Amino acid sequence: MSAPHNPSAGGPPAVSGTDTATLLVKIFGRDQPGLTAGLFDALAAYGVEVIDIEQVVTRGRITLCALVTAPARGPAGGGDAEGQLRATVHSWAESFRLQAEIISGTGDNPARRAGRSHVTVLGSPLTAETTAAIAARIARCEGNIDRINRLAKYPVTAVEFDVSGVATERLRTELATEAAAREVDVAVVASGLHRRAPRLVVMDVDSTLIQDEVIELFAGHAGCEAEVAKVTAAAMRGELDFEESLHARVALLAGLDASVIDAVREQVRLTPGARTLIRTLKRLGCQVGVVSGGFTQVTDSLRDYLGLDFAAANTLEVVDGRLTGRVTGEIVDRAGKARLLRRFAEEAGVPLSRTVAIGDGANDLDMLNAAGLGVAFNAKPLVRQAAHTAVTVPFLDTVLYLLGITREEVEAADAQAQR
Incomplete structure (x- = not known):
C-alpha cells in the first residue's frame, strides 16, 4: 500500500531512508461516518506526515491503517511527543468504542518485489478450503500476496489477489493445476497500466x-x-x-x-x-x-x-x-x-x-x-x-471479473445509463 513520491511536489519524500522513525496506527471496530476524518484530526495536532493509508470495511466493521512519521512535537509540549500521540489516539478511539493499536518502527513499507500479477478466483461457492489451497500454492512458488479485494458476491464470489515475487507465467501454470484439483476458476494476468486500457x-x-x-x-x-x-x-x-x-x-x-x-x-x-x-x-x-x-x-x-x-x-x-x-x-x-x-x-x-x-x-x-x-x-x-483460464459457471459476464471489473462498477454503469 505504499504511495509513490511525486517529484513535482518539490522536496524529498516523507521517508527517505529505512532509519526514519515511523508509526503504524491501526483502528478497528464498528464503521461510523466521520472516522477517517476524526483520526487524522487527532494526528494533525502532532505535525506528522502521512506516508500511507489503507481502509477496508467488511460487514460494517472498519479496519483503518495509517503509516505516519513519528511526531517531533506534541501540542502539550514536553519531550514525549510519541507518548502524547498514543494517548490522544487511544482516547479518541475509546470515544467511538473502537480499538486502537500503534506500532513503532522505521521506514516505509517494503517495496513490492518484481513479478507482479493479478490472480482472480471465481467460486460458486468460494470455500475456505479452496482459498487456503490457492494461497498456499502462491506461497510455495515464492509469491507474496500484497492485497486481496472482492470483485463480486453474485452470481459468483470473485476475489482478486495482487501477487508479487513470481513470474506471471509460472504462477499461471502453478495455479492452473490447483484450480483443476479444486474445481474452481482461476485467472492470472500480469499487472500494469495496460489492464485498464481499452481492449478488444x-x-x-x-x-x-x-x-x-x-x-x-x-x-x-x-x-x-x-x-x-x-x-x-x-x-x-x-x-x-x-x-x-x-x-x-x-x-x-x-x-x-x-x-x-x-x-x-x-x-x-x-x-x-x-x-x-x-x-x-x-x-x-x-x-x-x-x-x-x-x-x-x-x-x-x-x-x-x-x-x-x-x-x-x-x-x-x-x-x-x-x-x-x-x-x-x-x-x-x-x-x-x-x-x-x-x-x-x-x-x-x-x-x-x-x-x-x-x-x-x-x-x-x-x-x-x-x-x-x-x-x-x-x-x-x-x-x-x-x-489461459477457464470459466465454468453459466454466466458470460463473469469474464468481466477476470479483467478486474467489479460488480459494483457494472451496477454503477447501468444506473448511470438509466438516468
Missing part, C-alpha cells in the same frame, strides 16, 4: 455468446438434428476436421426454404450475462466482436442487435429461395478465427496483448492462444487445458 474482446458465438448451436437449429427444421448434433459434438471435441464436418453438416440442409433463416433467428437464445458483458465493455471504451463457424445469416443480426463492432462467419448459399447445402466464401475454421482476431485487432488499433478471446470448442483454440487472454467458457476438457 472477440467471442465465439455457438455455445458461448448464445446457448445454441445454430446449425442444429437449422437441422431441426430439416429433420436431421440428431445426426448433425453428433457430428458437431465430435468436431468441438477436436475429433474431426472442422471444415470437413462443416461441409458434411451443411449438405444435410439442402432444399430448405430460405424462410427458415428468420425462424432460426427467432430461436436463438443469448447466454445469461451476454448483454451485461457487451454493454459494460462498450461503456468502458472497449471494442467487441464475434467470429463463428456458424453463419452470417445469424451473426449479422446479432451484430446489429447487440451493437458489436466486428462480426465474421460462414455464409449459407441460397439460390432461388432455397438453401443449396453449400457455403460460400472463405471458411471460418480454427485457423481462420485466429486470423480474424488479428485482423480485428489491427482494424481496432489494439495490440494483441490487449485482446481477449472467449470460446468453448476445439476450433477456438488458435484464437484463444493468439489473444493476450484466452478464456475457455464452459468448454470441452481439451480447450480448458489449453486456454
Whole structure:
C-alpha cells in the first residue's frame, strides 16, 4: 500500500531512508461516518506526515491503517511527543468504542518485489478450503500476496489477489493445476497500466455468446438434428476436421426454404450475462466482436442487435429461395478465427496483448492462444487445458471479473445509463 513520491511536489519524500522513525496506527471496530476524518484530526495536532493509508470495511466493521512519521512535537509540549500521540489516539478511539493499536518502527513499507500479477478466483461457492489451497500454492512458488479485494458476491464470489515475487507465467501454470484439483476458476494476468486500457474482446458465438448451436437449429427444421448434433459434438471435441464436418453438416440442409433463416433467428437464445458483458465493455471504451463457424445469416443480426463492432462467419448459399447445402466464401475454421482476431485487432488499433478471446470448442483454440487472454467458457476438457483460464459457471459476464471489473462498477454503469 505504499504511495509513490511525486517529484513535482518539490522536496524529498516523507521517508527517505529505512532509519526514519515511523508509526503504524491501526483502528478497528464498528464503521461510523466521520472516522477517517476524526483520526487524522487527532494526528494533525502532532505535525506528522502521512506516508500511507489503507481502509477496508467488511460487514460494517472498519479496519483503518495509517503509516505516519513519528511526531517531533506534541501540542502539550514536553519531550514525549510519541507518548502524547498514543494517548490522544487511544482516547479518541475509546470515544467511538473502537480499538486502537500503534506500532513503532522505521521506514516505509517494503517495496513490492518484481513479478507482479493479478490472480482472480471465481467460486460458486468460494470455500475456505479452496482459498487456503490457492494461497498456499502462491506461497510455495515464492509469491507474496500484497492485497486481496472482492470483485463480486453474485452470481459468483470473485476475489482478486495482487501477487508479487513470481513470474506471471509460472504462477499461471502453478495455479492452473490447483484450480483443476479444486474445481474452481482461476485467472492470472500480469499487472500494469495496460489492464485498464481499452481492449478488444472477440467471442465465439455457438455455445458461448448464445446457448445454441445454430446449425442444429437449422437441422431441426430439416429433420436431421440428431445426426448433425453428433457430428458437431465430435468436431468441438477436436475429433474431426472442422471444415470437413462443416461441409458434411451443411449438405444435410439442402432444399430448405430460405424462410427458415428468420425462424432460426427467432430461436436463438443469448447466454445469461451476454448483454451485461457487451454493454459494460462498450461503456468502458472497449471494442467487441464475434467470429463463428456458424453463419452470417445469424451473426449479422446479432451484430446489429447487440451493437458489436466486428462480426465474421460462414455464409449459407441460397439460390432461388432455397438453401443449396453449400457455403460460400472463405471458411471460418480454427485457423481462420485466429486470423480474424488479428485482423480485428489491427482494424481496432489494439495490440494483441490487449485482446481477449472467449470460446468453448476445439476450433477456438488458435484464437484463444493468439489473444493476450484466452478464456475457455464452459468448454470441452481439451480447450480448458489449453486456454489461459477457464470459466465454468453459466454466466458470460463473469469474464468481466477476470479483467478486474467489479460488480459494483457494472451496477454503477447501468444506473448511470438509466438516468
